[in-house]
Amino acid sequence: MRIMAKLIALVKPLAGVMVLAILLGVLGNLCSIFIPVLGGLAILERAGAGAPLGLAFGSLIAAAVVCGALRGAFRYGEQTCNHFIAFKLLALIRERVFEALRRLCPAKLVGRERGNLVTIITGDIELLEVFYAHTVSPVAIALVVSVIMTAFVGLYHPLYALIAAAGYLTVGAALPAIASRAVKADNARLREDAGRFSSFYLDSLRGIAELLRSGAGERRRAQIGGKTDDTDAIRRRLNSREGALGALSGLAVTCFALITLTAAFFLRRAGYVDTAGAVIPVVAVYSSFGPVLALASLGAGIQSTLAAGGRVLGLLSETPQTKDVTDGVTPEFTGAHSDGLTFSYKNTGYARSPVPDDLVLRDLSVDIPRGKITGITGRSGSGKSTFLRLLMRFWDAPEGSLFISDAPVSAITTEHLRCIESFVTQDTELFHDTIEANIKLGRPDATRAEVEAAAKKASVHAFISSLPNGYDTQIGELGDTLSGGERQRVGLARAFLRDSPLLLLDEPTSNLDSLNEGIILKALRDSAGERTIVLVSHRASTMGIADRTYSVE
Ligand SMILES: Nc1ncnc2c1ncn2[C@@H]1O[C@H](COP(=O)(O)OP(=O)(O)OP(=O)(O)O)[C@@H](O)[C@H]1O
Ligand SMILES: [Mg+2]
Secondary structure: HHHHHHHHHHHHHHHHHHHHHHHHHHHHHHHHHHHHHHHHHHHHHHHHOOHHHHHOOHHHHHHEEEEHHHHHHHHHHHHHHHHHHHHHEEEEEEHHHHHHHHHOOOOOHHHHHHHHHHHHHHHHHHHHHHHHHOOOHHHHHHHHHHHHHHHHHHHHHHHOOOOOOOHHHHHHHHHHHHHHHHHHHHHHHHHHHHHHHHHHHHHHHOOHHHHHHHHHHHHHHHHHHHHHHHHHHHHHHHHHHHHHHHHHHHHHHHHHHHHHHHHHHHHHHOOOHHHHHHHHHHHHHOOOOOOHHHHHHHHHHHHHHHHHHHHHHHHHOOOHHHHHOOOOOOOOOEEEEEEEEEEEEEHOOOOOOOOOOOEEEEEEEEEEEEEOOEEEEOOOOOHHHHHHHHHHOOOOOOOOOOOOEEEEEHEEOHHHHHHHHEEEEEOOOOOEEHHHHHHHHHHOOHHHHHHHHHHHOOOOOHHHHHHHOOHHHEHHHHHHHOOOOHHHHHHHHHHHHHHOOEEEEEEOOOOOOHHHHHHHHHHHHEEEOOOOEEEEOOOHHHHHHOOOEEEEE
């Protein structure tokens, strides 16, 4: 109920369209119900039971034809409104999810399986279409139509109203409720399995070359097959339940029609109703189950829709590892330092092991003077990258231990912090765009000349110029053909172009030969003075340019 209320709350800006959809839906359903009712009246008139409402046979048939035509128009209008609402909302939700991810990343991407996120972003959001286009208004339509029809047959005799109301409640509420309880567990498992399966599949796809190289391809294929079989079994069970529900609903409709017929028989014999009063309500009741039957078929699906909605809402309301600071200080960069910095991932909710002595950094004091190159070395896993992430405030360092320009990192406005720092990691993410656009990522207004200057410093200009389309080459056209070193140099060019006062480099030369390394180190050396550099590396040759070197134990 809570999830449903939250999802419906999102419709608010489109409430007008929703009301229109419901109105058109009610009118459409009434049209289709009244086609047989009008037909019944026409037959009664021909049989000499009198002209109801004073309408002659011809007029009644004409009215039925008009109802038939209008039914189509109303249905069209209703569906158009519903899908308009659904896709507008999906767009809105996608935007919000992207916003949420931006708040939550990058800590989020470390913590949760990416495949699961992909399932939320694609599958779960898509499933909400069912909710907005085929759940909200049908429920309202069924409710309104049922009330109108109950009142209509009640005009002939109250007993009809009683039977009709019981029928609508059974088919539209009781049966779907029972059915949805029966499939709840299976549905939840199905969605979870789907999430895990995408993770596994994505993982396999990313590592396919590795799998083939190590001869594990066949085994992996079998594993994928096994997981599909599991899902398949659940799906089959769900389908058979759904079929059973359909059969039960059909049976219930027939039963209630028969009960109405029986009631009509006795009411007529006892003289409580005339001939029309014995025929029309039976026809009306039998033909009016359409809207509630639509609900019955929703019953099974609603659980998975709500489960999907729950996951999307959960992501939207998740609190980020670090909150963006909007009203903090915005100091000019004058250097950075840490003072007895102690850090563990374990209190952050993304920890991998809850061991109490899971400290990554203990008592780390580093001085990063402005305009100098500060080198950091240390064995693998000693926390060097962690230190850079803390400077970026991907995670929060404990209070009073990490400062930029003498202000605690957590007190600096996030946007300003991003302006001060550039961070180059070992793996450079390239986007499907031109090489120029990829380099200009952090400074979209840079000129071609500035881009080329940055590329020269990063020793990648010659390579880019050798491509047939030069800087306009689409990264996509190159596919995965860019070598590790080439990617890394594009990443460095990006950072050089951004020209922020503090440059954080995490193993920037790990994929480079000594010639390229030399060019880049020279560029770094030359730019020190105006720029402050923190350089993490295992290589002695790279460390050679540092003014001062720290070693993390
Ligand atoms: N998100 C995380 N959650 C929990 N532990 C983490 C997380 N990220 C890193 N760690 C752990 O923290 C420790 C330090 O990792 P870090 O990446 O900072 O090491 P590093 O010094 O950069 O190593 P390398 O030289 O191999 O790059 C490692 O033991 C690592 O397993
Ligand atoms: Mg590292």
